[in-house]
Amino acid sequence: MTPAAAGEPLVEVRDLVKHFPIRRGVVLQRQVGAVRAVDGVSFDVLRGETLGLVGETGCGKSTTARLLTRLLDPTSGSIRFDGRDIATVGRRELGPLRREVQMIFQDPYSSLNPRKTIGAIIAEPFAIHKLLTDGEERRARVQELMERVGLNPEHYNRFPHEFSGGQRQRIGVARALALEPRLIIADEPVSALDVSIQAQILNLLRDLQRDLGLTIVFIAHDLSVVRHMCDRVAVMYLGKIVELASGDELYRAPRHPYTGALLAAVPVPRPTGRARRRELLPGDVPSPADPPAACRFHTRCWKAQPRCSEEEPLLESRAGGADLTACHFPLSAEEVAERVPELAGAQAAGAPGEAGPSGDAEASSGSSSSPSST
Amino acid sequence: MTALLEVEDLRVRFDTEDGVVHAVDGISYTVEVGRTLGIVGESGSGKSVEALTIMGLTRGRRTAIEGAARLEGRDLLAASDDELRAVRGNDVAMIFQDPLSSLHPYFRVGKQIVEAVQAHRDVSKAAARDRTVELLGLVGIPDPARRVDDFPHEFSGGMRQRAMIAMALANDPKLLIADEPTTALDVTVQAQILELMSRLQRELGMAIIIISHDLGVVAETADEIAVMYAGRIVERAPTATLFSAPRHPYTWGLLRSIPRLDVPREADLVPIAGRPPSLIQRPSGCAFHPRCPYALPSHAVTVPPLEAIEGDPAHHVACLLPEAVRAAAEARLRAGATPQEARAAAGVDSLEPEPAS
Numbered sequence: 001m002t003p004a005a006a007g008e009p010l011v012e013v014r015d016l017v018k019h020f021p022i023r024r025g026v027v028l029q030r031q032v033g034a035v036r037a038v039d040g041v042s043f044d045v046l047r048g049e050t051l052g053l054v055g056e057t058g059c060g061k062s063t064t065a066r067l068l069t070r071l072l073d074p075t076s077g078s079i080r081f082d083g084r085d086i087a088t089v090g091r092r093e094l095g096p097l098r099r100e101v102q103m104i105f106q107d108p109y110s111s112l113n114p115r116k117t118i119g120a121i122i123a124e125p126f127a128i129h130k131l132l133t134d135g136e137e138r139r140a141r142v143q144e145l146m147e148r149v150g151l152n153p154e155h156y157n158r159f160p161h162e163f164s165g166g167q168r169q170r171i172g173v174a175r176a177l178a179l180e181p182r183l184i185i186a187d188e189p190v191s192a193l194d195v196s197i198q199a200q201i202l203n204l205l206r207d208l209q210r211d212l213g214l215t216i217v218f219i220a221h222d223l224s225v226v227r228h229m230c231d232r233v234a235v236m237y238l239g240k241i242v243e244l245a246s247g248d249e250l251y252r253a254p255r256h257p258y259t260g261a262l263l264a265a266v267p268v269p270r271p272t273g274r275a276r277r278r279e280l281l282p283g284d285v286p287s288p289a290d291p292p293a294a295c296r297f298h299t300r301c302w303k304a305q306p307r308c309s310e311e312e313p314l315l316e317s318r319a320g321g322a323d324l325t326a327c328h329f330p331l332s333a334e335e336v337a338e339r340v341p342e343l344a345g346a347q348a349a350g351a352p353g354e355a356g357p358s359g360d361a362e363a364s365s366g367s368s369s370s371p372s373s374t
Numbered sequence: 375m376t377a378l379l380e381v382e383d384l385r386v387r388f389d390t391e392d393g394v395v396h397a398v399d400g401i402s403y404t405v406e407v408g409r410t411l412g413i414v415g416e417s418g419s420g421k422s423v424e425a426l427t428i429m430g431l432t433r434g435r436r437t438a439i440e441g442a443a444r445l446e447g448r449d450l451l452a453a454s455d456d457e458l459r460a461v462r463g464n465d466v467a468m469i470f471q472d473p474l475s476s477l478h479p480y481f482r483v484g485k486q487i488v489e490a491v492q493a494h495r496d497v498s499k500a501a502a503r504d505r506t507v508e509l510l511g512l513v514g515i516p517d518p519a520r521r522v523d524d525f526p527h528e529f530s531g532g533m534r535q536r537a538m539i540a541m542a543l544a545n546d547p548k549l550l551i552a553d554e555p556t557t558a559l560d561v562t563v564q565a566q567i568l569e570l571m572s573r574l575q576r577e578l579g580m581a582i583i584i585i586s587h588d589l590g591v592v593a594e595t596a597d598e599i600a601v602m603y604a605g606r607i608v609e610r611a612p613t614a615t616l617f618s619a620p621r622h623p624y625t626w627g628l629l630r631s632i633p634r635l636d637v638p639r640e641a642d643l644v645p646i647a648g649r650p651p652s653l654i655q656r657p658s659g660c661a662f663h664p665r666c667p668y669a670l671p672s673h674a675v676t677v678p679p680l681e682a683i684e685g686d687p688a689h690h691v692a693c694l695l696p697e698a699v700r701a702a703a704e705a706r707l708r709a710g711a712t713p714q715e716a717r718a719a720a721g722v723d724s725l726e727p728e729p730a731s
Contacts, residue, residue, distance in 0.1 A: 056560035056561065056562060056563075057531070057560050164649045166649060167649075194416040194417055194587070194649075194650060195416060195587055195588075195589075195628060195631065195632055196416060196627060196628060196631050196645065196646040196649075196650070197645070197649060198631070198632070198645075199631035199632070199633075199643035199644065199645035199646075200645040202633070202643055203642075203643055203645060221560065221561065222561075222633075223561070223635065224632070224633040224634050224635050225633050227633060227635065227639055228633035228639070228643065247639060248639065251635070251639065261562060262561060262562060263635065264565075265561045265562045265564065265565035266561055266590065266635055267564070267565075267568070267588065267590030267591045267593065267594045268590050268593065268594075268634065268635060268636050269589035269590045269593045269617060269629065269632070269634065270593055270617055270636060280562075280565055280566055280569055281562040281565070281566075284530040284532055284533070284563070285530075285560075340635075342635055342636035343635065343636075
């Protein structure tokens with residue numbers, strides 16, 4: 001990645017909409033409504049960055065990913081990849097795009113063909129795109145990829161069932177890297193893995209991104225994972241982006257009440273966790289087939305005013321910076337401190353790398369207290 | 375404090391085509407009346423098998439179960455199937471991870487709870503139905519008198535888990551076993567369910583065993599936490615102690631390998647090397663030694679017993695390193711050292727000279 005290219009958008013998404021029709025009837029299927037999975041989202045993915053998409057089930061984050069890869073056709077809106085609109089191009093013209101955009105899937109068990117060897121799985125992109133037709137060359141490249149993601153190249157001829165979940169996810173990463181794509185879309189890449197393995201894959205993705213200058217769209221429901229991985233984060237709720245900010249800013253000073261509620265709901269492995277009064281978000285997410293009018297979050301928002309159900313808030317800068325919030329009454333610093341106190345603890349801790357195994361010391365009593373050994 | 379459930383040296387082995395799986399390998403703990411025990415571990419650590427065994431749900435021709443699990447003095451492992459049936463859903467109830475597959479899709483939610491009530495109580499259908507509506511209200515289902523006739527698919531994920539909890543509470547159990555109760559749920563719904571469980575515990579005074587892979591979830595709910603690895607408990611301590619002064623290298627590894635909101639963003643994750651062991655061919659000695667940054671040659675030979683550490687009878691650790699060395703290593707880790715630096719600083723290598731060949 002050249003410095004000049006950094007910070008320029010690789011992907012520009014504007015007013016992207018995906019509605020899934022709901023049909024009734026057996027012969028003459030009338031459309032009686034639509035699930036508004038993605039309902040007008042706009043964002044850029046900058047070259048060389050990791051953009052996080054977070055939100056709960058049904059917020060539209062995975063649909064957005066599938067639109068970006070054109071696994072789904074958008075209802076309306078535009079997606080510009082490297083300056084070219086790919087939202088409406090036909091199947092044939094998509095060919096080159098498929099090389100440049102690759103996906104890493106959530107479930108390493110169902111995303112690998114059990115009847116193919118690892119070598120064949122990782123080489124499949126070459127076969128599809130008729131590249132590296134020389135067998136020896138292809139094999140060498142595949143083994144190089146295996147090495148890159150931390151697999152033993154000698155395991156070329158093994159089958160997926162011989163590998164653990166973490167290793168399978170590495171296979172998925174190697175396959176995604178095979179064509180040297182410019183954009184990788186990782187849809188919940190660690191949520192199916194054991195806790196002790198998740199860190200291995202997250203570190204791998206972070207290293208690859210740094211070394212290869214990859215651009216990654218990282219989709220997850222786990223806010224602490226996203227925080228670790230992403231330069232910027234878009235929070236989605238019911239098909240809309242409610243907040244889009246740099247990772248530092250979002251986790252230091254969330255502005256949208258929904259972001260605040262999400263952060264407050266994350267259980268923190270600390271003994272004081274229990275004493276903390278949690279502010280619960282009441283009820284369930286409304287149906288995306290019939291979303292609330294105006295601000296979609298107003299039915300569950302503790303700050304909601306009459307205006308919130310009448311006038312839709314635009315996703316715009318509230319503090320004059322690059323960070324965007326779609327809310328009429330964003331959170332103040334005091335409200336954040338009261339509701340998500342552990343964020344303040346993380347900031348006060350200062351220098352990186354001081355996180356002890358419990359992380360509790362720096363949150364409560366300075367950064368380097370010794371443990372209370374007896 | 376009176377002990378409600380005492381588990382003593384529980385062992386569960388499954389005879390499979392591939393060999394004998396040592397799923398649970400000698401664990402002991404006590405759950406006191408009205409208290410919450412959290413059991414943490416990764417897949418294959420034996421945490422679910424252990425709970426299922428107490429409920430008598432792993433019995434079978436190819437299962438070998440040893441040890442004792444005494445509920446108010448009565449050994450559940452020795453009880454007959456009929457006796458157990460009277461205990462299950464009555465004295466001890468269980469909720470599972472996936473509320474959709476735990477509810478029968480064909481029957482109305484209310485009918486399934488009525489069934490649970492009538493299974494243990496000789497009450498009329500109308501009375502059981504009244505009780506069901508009351509239970510659904512208790513667990514926070516809005517408009518329970520109407521929703522009682524809904525089918526499971528008409529409930530959201532969070533509501534289904536609430537319905538499962540209502541079913542579990544039908545007969546005022548003394549002990550509720552919750553196996554990953556919030557893993558399938560979104561984070562805001564998870565917070566609701568955890569809060570609900572704490573509230574119900576305060577109101578009804580039951581004991582809870584909560585099983586999870588998520589240290590955050592157990593931190594927020596449990597009074598005491600047991601960390602399991604490869605079928606054994608490697609560390610057991612009151613919640614505050616476990617997080618303020620963890621003493622087992624596996625616990626350190628777990629705490630340091632998860633991204634957390636309360637540490638600086640740039641902090642590196644330190645993964646635990648390798649992967650969880652096979653329960654068929656377990657590592658010799660301390661089962662964690664192949665992945666442990668502090669292992670010494672003798673650790674591949676000796677099996678560490680779970681013992682109380684000096685000065686704190688409530689804190690049990692199964693580790694072969696001396697307590698002073700572990701305390702020193704943990705202090706270094708807390709100050710930001712890598713496991714290798716901590717090993718050197720704590721003088722682990724001076725404990726055991728390299729064996730002369």
